[in-house]
Amino acid sequence: MLTQPDSRGRFGAYGGRFVPETLIPALDQLEEAFAAAWQDPSFINEFQGLLKNYVGRPTPITFAPRISEQTGLHVTIKREDLNHTGAHKINNALGQCLLAKRMGKKRIIAETGAGQHGVATATICALLGLECEVYMGVDDCARQQLNVFRMRLLGAKVNEVTSGTRTLKDALNEAMRDWVATVNTTHYVIGTAAGPHPYPYMVREFQKVIGEEARAQYLEEYKSLPEYGIACVGGGSNAIGFFAGFVGDPSVKLFGVEAGGLGIESGSHAAPLTAGEPGVLHGSFSYLMQDAEGQIMGTHSVSAGLDYPGVGAEHSHLKDTGRVEYFAVTDDEALTAFKEVARLEGIIPAFESAHAFAPLWMKDRFPKGALVLVNLSGRGDKDMETAARLFKL
Amino acid sequence: MPSSQASIQDRFSKLRGLGEKALVLFVTAGDPPLAELPAILGALEEGGADLIEIGIPFSDPIADGPTIQASSQRALDRGVNMEGVLSAVKAASVSIPIVAMGYLNPILRMGVREAAQRFASASISGTIVSDLTPEEGADWIKASRDQMLDTIFLAAPTSTDARLDLVCKDSTGFVYAVSRTGVTGTGSAVPSDVLSLVTRIKERTQLPVCVGFGISKPEHVRMVCGAADGAVIGSWLVQWLAANWQGGAGRAALIEQIRELKAATR
Ligand SMILES: Cc1ncc(COP(=O)(O)O)c(C=O)c1O
Numbered sequence: 001m002l003t004q005p006d007s008r009g010r011f012g013a014y015g016g017r018f019v020p021e022t023l024i025p026a027l028d029q030l031e032e033a034f035a036a037a038w039q040d041p042s043f044i045n046e047f048q049g050l051l052k053n054y055v056g057r058p059t060p061i062t063f064a065p066r067i068s069e070q071t072g073l074h075v076t077i078k079r080e081d082l083n084h085t086g087a088h089k090i091n092n093a094l095g096q097c098l099l100a101k102r103m104g105k106k107r108i109i110a111e112t113g114a115g116q117h118g119v120a121t122a123t124i125c126a127l128l129g130l131e132c133e134v135y136m137g138v139d140d141c142a143r144q145q146l147n148v149f150r151m152r153l154l155g156a157k158v159n160e161v162t163s164g165t166r167t168l169k170d171a172l173n174e175a176m177r178d179w180v181a182t183v184n185t186t187h188y189v190i191g192t193a194a195g196p197h198p199y200p201y202m203v204r205e206f207q208k209v210i211g212e213e214a215r216a217q218y219l220e221e222y223k224s225l226p227e228y229g230i231a232c233v234g235g236g237s238n239a240i241g242f243f244a245g246f247v248g249d250p251s252v253k254l255f256g257v258e259a260g261g262l263g264i265e266s267g268s269h270a271a272p273l274t275a276g277e278p279g280v281l282h283g284s285f286s287y288l289m290q291d292a293e294g295q296i297m298g299t300h301s302v303s304a305g306l307d308y309p310g311v312g313a314e315h316s317h318l319k320d321t322g323r324v325e326y327f328a329v330t331d332d333e334a335l336t337a338f339k340e341v342a343r344l345e346g347i348i349p350a351f352e353s354a355h356a357f358a359p360l361w362m363k364d365r366f367p368k369g370a371l372v373l374v375n376l377s378g379r380g381d382k383d384m385e386t387a388a389r390l391f392k393l
Numbered sequence: 394m395p396s397s398q399a400s401i402q403d404r405f406s407k408l409r410g411l412g413e414k415a416l417v418l419f420v421t422a423g424d425p426p427l428a429e430l431p432a433i434l435g436a437l438e439e440g441g442a443d444l445i446e447i448g449i450p451f452s453d454p455i456a457d458g459p460t461i462q463a464s465s466q467r468a469l470d471r472g473v474n475m476e477g478v479l480s481a482v483k484a485a486s487v488s489i490p491i492v493a494m495g496y497l498n499p500i501l502r503m504g505v506r507e508a509a510q511r512f513a514s515a516s517i518s519g520t521i522v523s524d525l526t527p528e529e530g531a532d533w534i535k536a537s538r539d540q541m542l543d544t545i546f547l548a549a550p551t552s553t554d555a556r557l558d559l560v561c562k563d564s565t566g567f568v569y570a571v572s573r574t575g576v577t578g579t580g581s582a583v584p585s586d587v588l589s590l591v592t593r594i595k596e597r598t599q600l601p602v603c604v605g606f607g608i609s610k611p612e613h614v615r616m617v618c619g620a621a622d623g624a625v626i627g628s629w630l631v632q633w634l635a636a637n638w639q640g641g642a643g644r645a646a647l648i649e650q651i652r653e654l655k656a657a658t659r
Contacts, residue, residue, distance in 0.1 A: 017526070020523055021546070021548060021571065022550075022552075025552065180574070184551070279498045279501055280498045280524065283524070294451075296452045
């Protein structure tokens with residue numbers, strides 16, 4: 001079992017709250033409201049009811065016969081791509097929007113990189129009748145344009161962010177600035193397991209359904225636990241939700257796969273746990289990519305959802321304790337896996353999720369015949385334009 | 394304590410004696426270029442500034458609006474780093490207190506003890522760290538006390554009474570009251586409820602209270618100084634300097650502007 005953060009919102013040395021004073025009272029309220037809701041059967045029933053009947057949970061696990069044959073492993077996939085809107089993001093968006101409604105907040109803001117969290121939030125806001133504004137870097141709007149259209153159709157306002165790196169980091173900055181000015185009426189739905197306390201904990205709690213389901217399903221199907229669990233790590237929400245099911249099982253080795261971009265040595269990557277050092281960004285103390293002056297570095301990944309210099313605090317803790325091993329795969333390795341998964345299994349993964357598959361083809365990562373469970377965090381429809389260009393489809 | 398650190402407390406005592414309030418001015422280190430900073434600080438002092446906040450540029454300034462964001466980015470694009478900022482501050486020969494204002498990560502990166510020591514030896518009298526609140530402040534507070542650096546925390550309109558207690562307990566030098574629920578930037582009016590925030594702070598501490606965010610005109614300064622001990626002007630000055638400093642050609646005009654603002658504190 002993963003533990004609760006301490007009273008200062010720390011997982012080991014990591015986490016806490018490093019935000020302008022203006023936001024602290026709202027974080028206190030949020031912490032209290034979440035704690036109360038998470039013990040309230042009526043809230044939990046509503047959350048679980050909508051996960052079942054609206055999101056379509058439980059998502060299945062699927063044996064991957066042809067990948068298994070090709071790699072000499074026994075590979076099973078947790079299918080978060082089959083959720084409504086196509087990714088795990090909706091688990092958290094649903095939980096936080098229900099909480100916002102309970103807190104009487106009628107306006108919702110969110111940041112998004114790949115657009116999956118933005119779409120999920122816009123979707124739940126449509127369902128619950130909440131006003132929704134999403135911040136998205138202009139570069140990401142261009143590479144994930146279909147998701148911009150989806151958000152607009154769903155009634156959300158999409159604010160293109162032109163500052164800084166024009167990707168996820170700066171979308172988060174803009175959303176924070178909006179929240180500083182609107183905190184009395186607005187809830188900020190952070191889309192990953194990062195940010196100030198209580199976000200990393202709350203997001204994990206809303207996402208842990210992934211790992212809890214997967215564990216029970218695997219046990220039922222195979223009468224054993226997997227030997228390995230793998231997930232991709234951007235800010236870390238799908239990974240922490242998935243790991244939550246297995247952290248208490250010492251026999252299950254856990255891998256978190258970061259975006260290695262053009263290669264760690266190139267410096268053009270988005271792998272803070274693999275190649276960064278701890279510091280403060282976006283309200284929490286965690287591993288991040290920074291220069292010698294403590295300025296946050298620009299990142300690169302083919303995957304917009306992983307293209308982020310920070311990571312959720314609990315992952316930093318799991319890295320330091322050694323419970324999870326984190327490493328990076330390159331754009332090329334992820335893109336190769338993207339194609340292989342499509343051709344061998346008839347499943348098109350998101351570029352983000354393709355990172356979690358890439359290690360299957362790496363020599364020496366797994367012993368022959370190992371039982372491996374991969375978390376497929378989302379489907380790849382959003383990436384088809386880029387894929388068409390890269391692969392000349 | 395290096396003798397060149399001017400005392401914030403003494404400055405406010407002196408102003409009290411004169412029956413004046415403090416004019417506090419914010420400039421981004423490195424915008425205009427760092428080489429100009431000593432001359433700019435000199436002009437601000439000559440115009441009547443009582444205290445200067447030096448903005449240490451950071452890549453991700455979440456508490457700042459577009460003006461200071463853009464200014465910080467220009468400074469970073471010019472290659473400004475902490476070492477350069479501190480030597481430019483040291484090179485300025487002003488007698489009013491200088492406070493460093495910025496974000497936590499560059500301080501953590503340097504190490505809190507090392508950072509406090511280097512700030513102090515650059516004649517900096519205190520710090521305002523926008524993303525640090527008292528709960529997470531213990532290490533920085535301790536390092537600062539050891540170097541006689543004041544720690545100025547922010548109080549916001551959203552702060553509860555219990556939080557104001559904390560902010561007042563851990564602040565030294567003065568307490569910074571944020572005028573509005575929002576990021577830095579100029580606005581047409583200063584919300585009048587900031588006066589009730591000032592009153593709530595003053596119920597808890599003898600420290601001077603300065604009000605900042607959205608203050609750009611003499612009438613704002615006058616309004617704020619009705620209740621507070623000083624007014625902080627940031628974005629307006631940052632914008633003015635970027636447009637009009639012109640390598641020092643704007644010096645006389647700047648002094649004129651600052652005189653007008655200072656007059657509103659009397
Ligand atoms: C499908 C998918 N997987 C993974 C991620 C990365 O986020 P996280 O690390 O929070 O799961 C994203 C983010 O946009 C995503 O869309």
